[in-house]
């Protein structure tokens with residue numbers, strides 16, 4: 001590939017989706033088996049519960065080049081561990097608000113509740129989120145130059 | 150004041166209420182007082198004045214695990230941190246005798262210097278005046294003009310916990326400023342302006358860890374930032390990201406537990422306004438989950454260890470709009 005061609009290369013965002021094992025990951029499975037599509041930019045990381053997501057994970061994802069981070073868990077009240085997502089909800093609300101306060105685009109972070117039966121919701125959410133991130137462009141504010149290729 | 154405290158403390162040591170005192174002594178310079186433990190015969194070195202800023206509650210984690218009982222001199226704001234540490238089971242309450250000391254607001258040596266006063270040798274507090282001895286002669290300043298920033302947003306003169314309180318008879322110090330003023334101002338900026346503001350501040354960080362070491366809420370036995378496997382120490386200042394990460398995570402780890410004691414900003418050698426990060430969390434917690442002051446009530450549940458079924462969704466951050 002010549003240099004010229006390379007610069008013309010279309011921007012492909014990287015989206016990290018932390019999906020809880022019991023609902024959203026199963027929702028992604030359902031989306032797959034129902035032949036619903038979601039963008040290939042979305043990389044799923046399976047976590048036991050949405051409350052497993054440590055704020056450091058979110059930052060690390062951005063550090064390693066993510067342009068958007070989405071956390072998906074069971075609907076409030078349906079968490080496999082009863083209350084994990086309630087705690088996650090408070091933590092992520094505060095974390096996202098802090099990132100916004102530091103001037104990092106608030107559209108880059110998102111939390112969604114997606115059950116195992118909601119393959120359609122999984123697919124539409126991911127498509128929507130990918131579109132938003134695509135419009136926002138590259139994450140420049142919270143990246144680590146040392147991690148760039 | 151120092152004499153009043155010494156008298157009280159000697160009495161308590163003599164009647165064997167406790168066997169030692171945690172207080173302040175002069176540091177290398179008269180204005181950088183440091184925490185110290187005194188035996189009965191060492192009380193001469195004990196001082197208490199406008200420069201007795203260090204919050205002593207954190208030192209009780211170690212001190213209260215030793216044998217015998219220790220007297221802790223706590224200013225009103227220090228008692229919030231003490232309570233918070235009790236809630237977190239870090240202090241052995243039975244081994245501490247808390248003596249509440251009155252506070253008139255701490256002094257800021259930098260503000261005194263900014264008044265153009267040079268060659269300062271000693272400072273005496275006389276009522277509302279400071280008598281400053283310099284190599285160029287004696288100067289005076291109204292005390293109120295050089296109060297440490299954090300004390301301008303004082304939480305009040307009440308001790309949240311004390312076995313005994315020393316009364317000074319002097320009028321109590323009162324808050325003069327709204328502690329969320331600057332946070333609101335930042336919130337009203339555009340996101341690019343905020344980003345520029347924080348890059349400007351956080352890029353000054355030399356990662357000396359003073360803010361973490363002084364913080365009574367940062368009392369983990371093993372801090373994430375000390376984990377050799379993560380290699381964060383070695384990378385500490387290599388990239389913007391590390392600076393952001395350190396401060397976001399540190400602020401997050403104390404969210405809901407930070408009593409807003411202001412020690413972090415006070416000790417930062419680079420003058421980074423770290424309290425603006427903590428106060429953002431406090432402000433958000435207050436608006437989303439109801440007003441909460443860490444350390445005010447040891448029966449209360451921390452906002453991040455609790456939840457309501459109808460809490461706001463994280464999308465509130467977007468819905469709130471703003472720039």
Ligand code: SF4
Pocket residue numbers: 353354355356357358359360361416417418419420421423
């Ligand atoms: S005290 Fe200041 S310079 Fe030191 S690590 Fe904390 S913020 Fe950085």
Ligand code: SF4
Pocket residue numbers: 360363364365366367403406407408409410411412413414424427
């Ligand atoms: S973060 Fe700062 S203000 Fe909060 S408890 Fe720690 S030292 Fe005090």
Ligand code: FES
Pocket residue numbers: 020021022023024048049050051073074078079080081084085
């Ligand atoms: S198991 Fe799905 S959010 Fe807790």
